Amino acid sequence: MRLVLALAGMLAAATAAAQSESPPPRDAPYFPTPQTVVDRMLELARVGPDDYVIDLGSGDGRIVITAAKRFGARGLGIEIEPSLVSQANWTARRDGVAERARFVEQDLFQTDLRPATVLTLYLFRELNIKLAPRILEQLRPGARVVSHDWDLGDWTPDHQETVPAPDKAVGISRESKVFLWIVPARVQGEWRVETTLPGAPAGRLALQQRYQFLAGTLDGAALQAGKASGANVAFTVAGAGPFAGRYEGTASGDSIAGRVRRADGSAGTWRAVR
Numbered sequence: 001m002r003l004v005l006a007l008a009g010m011l012a013a014a015t016a017a018a019q020s021e022s023p024p025p026r027d028a029p030y031f032p033t034p035q036t037v038v039d040r041m042l043e044l045a046r047v048g049p050d051d052y053v054i055d056l057g058s059g060d061g062r063i064v065i066t067a068a069k070r071f072g073a074r075g076l077g078i079e080i081e082p083s084l085v086s087q088a089n090w091t092a093r094r095d096g097v098a099e100r101a102r103f104v105e106q107d108l109f110q111t112d113l114r115p116a117t118v119l120t121l122y123l124f125r126e127l128n129i130k131l132a133p134r135i136l137e138q139l140r141p142g143a144r145v146v147s148h149d150w151d152l153g154d155w156t157p158d159h160q161e162t163v164p165a166p167d168k169a170v171g172i173s174r175e176s177k178v179f180l181w182i183v184p185a186r187v188q189g190e191w192r193v194e195t196t197l198p199g200a201p202a203g204r205l206a207l208q209q210r211y212q213f214l215a216g217t218l219d220g221a222a223l224q225a226g227k228a229s230g231a232n233v234a235f236t237v238a239g240a241g242p243f244a245g246r247y248e249g250t251a252s253g254d255s256i257a258g259r260v261r262r263a264d265g266s267a268g269t270w271r272a273v274r
């Protein structure tokens with residue numbers, strides 16, 4: 001009897017240990033992105049040798065491996081399933097890109113996204129929506145986010161298209177949607193503006209930002225067609241007031257600087273500081 005109890009105790013301890021070591025459950029199942037769609041995602045993001053691609057939920061590693069092999073990028077795949085991590089690292093070695101394409105076993109919600117210049121996703125819409133605030137907070141202006149099939153909730157994509165996917169493993173449609181976002185500079189707030197426009201030496205710029213879209217006022221005049229595309233900031237001040245014109249500039253830290261062009265063709269420079 002004592003032996004039976006001892007064996008039962010050992011079994012319970014072993015089960016508890018195995019449970020405490022088992023990885024957290026998957027938030028999305030494994031379905032590979034068809035290669036045609038992988039290629040298009042990376043083309044749309046304009047991936048090149050200077051890029052660092054992070055694929056959240058990297059499966060067999062095809063996105064990061066293609067980014068390294070075909071586009072010369074470096075990258076990291078984050079995957080919760082250990083066998084897929086081993087498979088992806090094995091394929092990267094086989095294809096001669098192990099130096100540039102790495103895969104680690106990790107929960108994607110614990111991943112530091114800051115090194116990414118390109119972030120790729122093939123998850124679920126709810127997961128994308130949960131990730132969106134971290135993407136906006138951690139990725140640098142100009143970083144690109146590409147998602148297969150699912151959008152990012154109320155963050156309007158900068159581009160979307162449908163791609164033929166004859167070998168798609170899920171659903172009945174043999175095509176995929178691909179979405180692209182460019183992470184905007186965060187320019188919300190109050191700025192003091194100086195321009196070289198005659199009669200408009202200095203004014204107050206108030207910017208309201210919703211993702212990449214900008215609204216607000218410059219010296220009381222409403223802004224139109226305001227957008228932040230990466231670090232590029234642009235807006236129009238309509239009408240005949242002293243600040244009227246199309247403003248285009250580059251945001252860098254606490255300043256934005258660029259050119260302003262009036263409807264009559266005359267131009268000047270402008271600079272805003274917080």
Ligand SMILES: C[S@@+](CC[C@H](N)C(=O)[O-])C[C@H]1O[C@@H](n2cnc3c(N)ncnc32)[C@H](O)[C@@H]1O
Nearest residue numbers: 026027028031032033057058059080107108122
């Ligand atoms: C639909 S597959 C996409 C695979 C690959 N990105 C592709 O496009 O071919 C989603 C992957 O996310 C992984 N995954 C699910 N939840 C995860 C989590 N919390 N952390 C890391 N990976 C996760 C799954 O194991 C699966 O391999």
